[in-house]
Amino acid sequence: MGSLGRSPSGLDLTIGVPGSSSSSSSSSPVWSAGGxxxxxxxxDINQPAYGGEEDYxxxxxxxxxxxGGTPRPKKLRLSKEQSRLLEESFTQHHTLNPKQxxxxxxxxxxxPRQVEVWFQNRRARTKLKHTEMECEFLKRCFGSLTQENxxxxxxxxxxxxxxxxxxxxxxxxxxxxxxxxxxxxxxRCERVTAAPHLAPSSAGRxxxxxxxxxxxxxxxxx
DNA sequence: TCAGTCAAAGTGGGAT
DNA sequence: ATCCCACTTTGACTGA
Numbered sequence: 001m002g003s004l005g006r007s008p009s010g011l012d013l014t015i016g017v018p019g020s021s022s023s024s025s026s027s028s029p030v031w032s033a034g035g036x037x038x039x040x041x042x043x044d045i046n047q048p049a050y051g052g053e054e055d056y057x058x059x060x061x062x063x064x065x066x067x068g069g070t071p072r073p074k075k076l077r078l079s080k081e082q083s084r085l086l087e088e089s090f091t092q093h094h095t096l097n098p099k100q101x102x103x104x105x106x107x108x109x110x111x112p113r114q115v116e117v118w119f120q121n122r123r124a125r126t127k128l129k130h131t132e133m134e135c136e137f138l139k140r141c142f143g144s145l146t147q148e149n150x151x152x153x154x155x156x157x158x159x160x161x162x163x164x165x166x167x168x169x170x171x172x173x174x175x176x177x178x179x180x181x182x183x184x185x186x187x188r189c190e191r192v193t194a195a196p197h198l199a200p201s202s203a204g205r206x207x208x209x210x211x212x213x214x215x216x217x218x219x220x221x222x
Numbered sequence: 223t224c225a226g227t228c229a230a231a232g233t234g235g236g237a238t
Numbered sequence: 239a240t241c242c243c244a245c246t247t248t249g250a251c252t253g254a
Binding site: 075076077095098116120123124127 | 240241242243245249250251
């Protein structure tokens with residue numbers, strides 16, 4: 001290893017210390033370690049980290065200063081080893097409790113805030129990936145349903161074109177046509193009409209049958 | 223050199 | 239008060 005504390009490009013990474021006057025509120029702090037509001041809750045930059053380590057391994061200060069006079073830290077690129085360990089940890093748990101965070105930060109020689117941010121961004125990436133996959137799946141669903149819809153509309157048109165007058169049934173006695181109201185359904189047809197889901201032979205050809213796979217069933221996790 | 227992409231970090235707000 | 243999330247900004251990197 002040995003690359004901890006350095007960016008992949010080999011830049012020396014040292015911590016930037018804001019000016020001693022805390023009144024310079026116009027410029028962003030070099031380490032706004034806290035979340036909203038920059039409360040620096042995780043790190044008092046004037047205190048040595050982890051019992052005496054001289055500096056944190058990131059954020060070398062580019063010596064060129066902003067207008068306000070506050071140096072801006074260079075952005076950290078985590079080393080491959082750091083990324084690997086973070087990924088490894090992420091596979092075990094997607095969120096960290098404070099102790100885990102602290103331990104991991106110490107192991108990686110990062111600030112807890114950096115570990116926290118990494119997990120936050122990693123969760124966001126996972127979610128984005130999942131959403132993209134879901135989107136692709138829904139697009140495919142939409143495509144196949146559109147096709148199915150077109151096919152069914154064509155079928156309706158065909159059936160409409162084929163439609164003829166109701167069949168005439170002749171009386172076996174008089175050989176005269178019977179009124180439709182006097183016709184009765186055969187027991188089998190009656191059963192199917194009352195409970196269509198019980199008719200095994202019709203299920204396979206039913207135009208409205210459900211697809212074999214349900215939505216989202218195939219979406220991988222992560 | 224520059225546009226595009228990725229990822230670290232900042233910010234504000236909601237939930238607990 | 240703290241954590242997490244969504245959104246944004248910004249620096250590093252890459253390929254044309």
